[in-house]
Amino acid sequence: MDTETLFSVLPIKQVTGTLPMTVTDIAVDSRAVNAGGVFVCITGFTVDGHDFVEKAVENGARVIVASKPVQVDLEKVAVITVENTARAIGLLAPRFYGYPSKQMTMIGVTGTNGKTSVSGIIHSILLAAEEKSALTGTIGFNLDGTLYETDNTTADVLTTQSMINRAAQEGCNTMTMEVSSHGLVEGRLAGTEFDIAVFTNLTHDHLDFHGTMDNYGHAKGLLFSQLGQDLNQRKFAIINADDAWEERISEMTSFPILSFGIHNDATFRATEIELKADGTTFTLNAPDGEYHVDMKLIGEFSVYNVLAAIAALYAKGMAVEDIIGYLGGIGAVKGRMEIVPTELPLTMYVDYAHSPDAIEKAIAAVLPYKKEGSKLIFLIGTGGNRDRLKRPIMAEKASVADYVILTTDDPRDEPYASIVGELEAGMKHDHYACIGDRTEAVRHAVSIAEAGDMIIFAGKGHEDYQIIGSVKYPHSDAEIALEEAEKKFGTGVVGK
Ligand SMILES: CC(=O)N[C@H]1[C@@H](OP(=O)(O)OP(=O)(O)OC[C@H]2O[C@@H](n3ccc(=O)[nH]c3=O)[C@H](O)[C@@H]2O)O[C@H](CO)[C@@H](O)[C@@H]1O[C@H](C)C(=O)N[C@@H](C)C(=O)N[C@H](CCC(=O)O)C(=O)O
Numbered sequence: 001m002d003t004e005t006l007f008s009v010l011p012i013k014q015v016t017g018t019l020p021m022t023v024t025d026i027a028v029d030s031r032a033v034n035a036g037g038v039f040v041c042i043t044g045f046t047v048d049g050h051d052f053v054e055k056a057v058e059n060g061a062r063v064i065v066a067s068k069p070v071q072v073d074l075e076k077v078a079v080i081t082v083e084n085t086a087r088a089i090g091l092l093a094p095r096f097y098g099y100p101s102k103q104m105t106m107i108g109v110t111g112t113n114g115k116t117s118v119s120g121i122i123h124s125i126l127l128a129a130e131e132k133s134a135l136t137g138t139i140g141f142n143l144d145g146t147l148y149e150t151d152n153t154t155a156d157v158l159t160t161q162s163m164i165n166r167a168a169q170e171g172c173n174t175m176t177m178e179v180s181s182h183g184l185v186e187g188r189l190a191g192t193e194f195d196i197a198v199f200t201n202l203t204h205d206h207l208d209f210h211g212t213m214d215n216y217g218h219a220k221g222l223l224f225s226q227l228g229q230d231l232n233q234r235k236f237a238i239i240n241a242d243d244a245w246e247e248r249i250s251e252m253t254s255f256p257i258l259s260f261g262i263h264n265d266a267t268f269r270a271t272e273i274e275l276k277a278d279g280t281t282f283t284l285n286a287p288d289g290e291y292h293v294d295m296k297l298i299g300e301f302s303v304y305n306v307l308a309a310i311a312a313l314y315a316k317g318m319a320v321e322d323i324i325g326y327l328g329g330i331g332a333v334k335g336r337m338e339i340v341p342t343e344l345p346l347t348m349y350v351d352y353a354h355s356p357d358a359i360e361k362a363i364a365a366v367l368p369y370k371k372e373g374s375k376l377i378f379l380i381g382t383g384g385n386r387d388r389l390k391r392p393i394m395a396e397k398a399s400v401a402d403y404v405i406l407t408t409d410d411p412r413d414e415p416y417a418s419i420v421g422e423l424e425a426g427m428k429h430d431h432y433a434c435i436g437d438r439t440e441a442v443r444h445a446v447s448i449a450e451a452g453d454m455i456i457f458a459g460k461g462h463e464d465y466q467i468i469g470s471v472k473y474p475h476s477d478a479e480i481a482l483e484e485a486e487k488k489f490g491t492g493v494v495g496k
């Protein structure tokens, strides 16, 4: 790309050395710099990109964008000094890729719980309708059915723009993105023009990062203010009418609002809900009439997720009847109240609940189907070095189960005893066990189960690892549970 076009977007303090006519690439990681590229030095939480300029130059960087003095050979490399490099990359990345989000319908989904589920449902319906669709979020980057790994729920701004660009190049006409509050506050969505913004809910989580619920709610609201003020455009905000933050989130945008809910009046409202062990039916009251919905997803929380997805797809221009038709064929989102396949007399779910509200909702989804005389066993852990305030509240919510196993979920550098001890403080009964080692905890859950019992393994969901120290070890709750169940109940285990 020619440097004049690229850098004209920046408020530059100083240029030293001679800028080349063109550059080949942009990188924020010195290890990813290509010959003739630009390296933007980001000061992170762990290290400072300014310390890796030498490596970037060794890899062929031709231009360095920095906010601090850096040592380079000015005969070979030019340095652009700016006030703030994190903001600079937010301007450079979308310009480098040609503002690709303008080429597609962009749907952003934010909220404490349900982002992966709602965006997954939207994407699955679009694929079923044979539309080319892309999806990014906690599970990865899904490009029209092919999955690529990603590090964050919402990737850094450069990766985000490159993924959007790739989706546009592949001919996708819709891209659905899970938008985290961290991503919004850290500017990872700079230059992403959303057409539809979805708010699922706001409950306690991530207060280690945001400090207060007010800050956390404000961060989520940024997605809605990011819709902009060009009211000529066809854009929509999709907002949960039953959530306490409905009004404040609505205030963040002037675009039309399509609300959804169960209890309060809403544009898309579910009534006559029938929750079953293997699916749900309800009447959908939509702007153009009433529809009967029959789906495989379980739990009241899934009704909310599906309403949000229906509203978003309707905003995109799909007919409600078609959306509902495709919905019938859609199964559980990976790792979200997903049944572990077994023929044994034990029902086991793998779930991703790791916030108090999600735990409450996950338990509520299956509790009505507990057989008389049997028990619900709930295994929950929390991550080390992260939001400690939520731990006792998580255990309090888990106490609704008959037996609770308190364990770890990516303990990182924190000792097992401190994680499990803080969870234990919230327990409301004494039918529980504290087992720091998650593998042992899963085995224990199965070992105390009897025929007819249900077990929810919460927190790991789709993840196939456990982070101990800074090492990612392979880990699968489902595999460990199946192995243990086979030992205990004999053969007949399927899905191995
Ligand atoms: C706290 C936080 O937001 N951390 C994010 C941040 O990491 P960091 O600031 O520590 O980065 P760093 O390691 O200091 O690196 C600084 C710079 O030096 C560069 N570098 C580094 C090493 C080197 O050899 N050369 C080099 O150039 C890096 O590429 C980077 O540009 O920038 C990284 C790159 O974008 C992110 O991957 C990382 O997310 C970490 C993994 C994380 O755990 N984040 C969580 C808090 C998060 O963002 N979570 C939300 C989901 C929340 C939810 O569940 O809803 C998310 O969107 O993922």
Ligand SMILES: Nc1ncnc2c1ncn2[C@@H]1O[C@H](COP(=O)(O)OP(=O)(O)OP(=O)(O)O)[C@@H](O)[C@H]1O
Pocket: 111, 112, 113, 114, 115, 116, 117, 118, 138, 153, 178, 200, 201, 301, 302, 304, 305, 335, 336, 337, 351, 352, 353, 354, 357, 358, 359, 361, 362, 461
């Ligand atoms: N709408 C909802 N309200 C409350 N809980 C929900 C909702 N949808 C899903 N859950 C619960 O929360 C868990 C996480 O769901 P999901 O992955 O869809 O949310 P998320 O917002 O993407 O979470 P994260 O940001 O942690 O990745 C699920 O496994 C389920 O237990």
